[in-house]
Amino acid sequence: MTVPNPRAESDSDVASLYIDGAWRPSASGRRLAVHDPASGALIGWAGAGGAEDATAAVAAAATAFPGWAARTAYERSAYLYEAYRLMLERSEDLAKLMTTEQGKPLRAARAEVRYAADFLIWFAEEAKRMYGQTIPSARADQRFLVMHQPIGVVGAITPWNYPISMITRKLAPALAAGCTVVLKPAEQTPLCAIEVFRILDEVGLPPGVANLITCEDPVPVGEVLLTDPAVGKLTFTGSTEVGKLLARGAADQMKRVSLELGGHAPFIVFEDADPAHAAKGASLVKFLNTGQACICPNRLFVHRSIKDRFVETLRDRVAAMRAGSGFTEGVSVGPLIDEAAYERMTRQVGDAVAKGALLVAGGRRLTGADVDGGYFYAPTVLTEVTPEMDIYREETFGPIAPIIVFDDEDEVIAMANDTRYGLASYVYTRDLSRALRVSEALRFGMIGINDINPTSAAAPFGGVKESGLGREGAHEGLLEYLETKLVGISI
Structure with missing residues (x-):
């Protein structure tokens, strides 16, 4: 060809x-x-x-x-x-x-x-x-x-x-x-x-x-x-x-x-979930296509009781990610599509940190012989994210994982639904009753229960609200x- x-x-x-x-x-x-x-x-x-x-x-x-x-x-x-x-x-x-x-x-x-x-x-x-x-x-x-x-x-x-x-x-x-x-x-x-x-x-x-x-x-x-x-x-x-x-x-x-x-997918991890397993799933779907997918999670809601273990696992997995040319063996993170995408990452991270978010990993443009010619942004993890920050509301479409803690089911459902978007959403829990309750309450067109890929040619794909x-x-x-x-x- x-x-x-x-x-x-x-x-x-x-x-x-x-x-x-x-x-x-x-x-x-x-x-x-x-x-x-x-x-x-x-x-x-x-x-x-x-x-x-x-x-x-x-x-x-x-x-x-x-x-x-x-x-x-x-x-x-x-x-x-x-x-x-x-x-x-x-x-x-x-x-x-x-x-x-x-x-x-x-x-x-x-x-x-x-x-x-x-x-x-x-x-x-x-x-x-x-x-x-x-x-x-x-x-x-x-x-x-x-x-x-x-x-x-x-x-x-x-x-x-x-x-x-x-x-x-x-x-x-x-x-x-x-x-x-x-x-x-x-x-x-x-x-x-x-x-x-x-x-x-x-x-x-x-x-x-x-x-x-x-x-x-x-x-x-x-x-x-x-x-x-x-x-x-x-x-x-x-x-x-x-x-x-x-x-x-x-x-x-x-x-x-x-x-x-567009999408602004919530990724909800309840206290009964395995935080390491959930963090692994989050890392795979959040950084899918360098975060440039409409189903990528934009807000990671983690129960307060397991937040530290979740963040630790996610940080370690992000640190092991290799960015570069897609033809290089072992590379899992490619470039952003253009300069405008890079500028959006810089603005959202800068706004979040200025308003109190903690930068756990990444937060910068990658440099070096293998990446200088492209728009490479380091896979990024933010904690202490709040609704006042741009990243809480705007679609990121890039490799940034913002983490928000929650304390109970009703609270996290309200926070997850607090967006004009309604495409994909994700829930990690071992409780079948909770999985069904939350699935019915979330106002999104697609929901993955302990599943980061609820898509197929045989399955209907689409969103509600402004998605x-x-x-x-x-x-x-x-x-x-x-x-x-x-x-x-x-x-």
Whole structure:
């Protein structure tokens, strides 16, 4: 696998937009430089698409929609099965590209590619399960038939932190349902998106069914997806602030939207839990993807009676973490995505310490021959964190673990729910009754009980409150791309 034209001599050499079944440069001829966040090195180029390209992609998707929707579920399923096979066949190349472009350790990149492939095969199977129903009528001469049909053209916008799996999590159900798609990947990770679309091209997906617009400025492309009446649905994964803007814009045409937005996950450790086991779990999920995941814990609530043992174990595990290039053996912490992310870490830690938090580990930019070229921030542990601190309210999206003590169940539930976000949450306890009580009381879309990975292609993923609308994955993920139609028949 090679990145597209990494040494392109002119803007017109970069044919990385995929529209109507063909690779082409952007209409403007402009290109986007792609850099390795671990070293700052230039690794390739992508076309910098704009409104004209997005309009052409929407038109192609609208033209392709009737034919794609008319295909049987078994035919659509076959394309996804073949894409699944090719993705697994190329998994090592895809993982290496992801580590180069996004920065995560190679081991984590390999796991993401497998996760991405899971969505392809799951929805290849779900395509054949779009069941309808019949409903009895009060009239003897009437029958009701309920069927599900594809919405139409879907505009999909995906993030940089999981640059392959977030694509398949949207593309696979949309294609399975019979929709056509225009996808805009994150500006930081266009190369991973291009390779996913190479797979779709090679499996022979009909022209216009899936279209890719790489870009440097997302606003013109987003405006087309919002305002073009041919787009029936918008699906977005990213920040809450951008999600709200898209939801407002979509409302003008009553477009369907599904939004997977920010999180501020609580990680609650009750007094009956094993503090060392809980701290191990916290270290694995808090520093997952360098903390750059919407399900990473943002507030670690630890019962006062076990706080010292928890902090000691977490501190020791953090001290053993190695940061650096994802290609280096033993590295578990990669770079932050950009300078803005580093500045957010610096600001949040500085604010917390100024307001009384204790810095147990980290709290600084990493330096040295292996990390000077990238945005590496030391895995950080803070204690004595209080609600007055920015980190207690703001999504961190980085490798900082703030610890808050609590004394009783009702208190910690109130503190955990005291956020505008509602995506993931975690509870460590050995008490089954407590686990059920707390699960019912927490206002979050997903809860892990002694489990740091309550996710799967087969499970619904999504949040409540300002963490989003709708669900991805599972059967619910397919329903997001279907309209319900009622047919009343007089006999």
